[in-house]
Amino acid sequence: MITTVPLTLEQIVEEARHWPPEKVGELVDRLTKALHPADPAIDQAWKEETRRRLAEIENGTVQAVDGQEVSARIGRIVGK
DSSP states (O other), rough: OOOOOOOOOOHHHHHHHSSSSHHHHHHHHHHHHHHOOOOOHHHHHHHOOOOOOHHHHHHHHHHOOOOHHHHHHHHHHTOO
């Protein structure tokens, strides 16, 4: 009979530090989904909101703001 010894959390974390970032992201995504299953109603609401916001940008109703500018504004607001 083969007996396996489970890895400790610290061993798992140390092993994951050697993985490519996309694999770490996939692991985090899968664990998050396992812990917090998606709510179809919320997913649908976000899809609709995303489509609405994209349409506003495409038709010129709103103007997109560069991500770096947003980060700079947030930094000024929180004093960093």
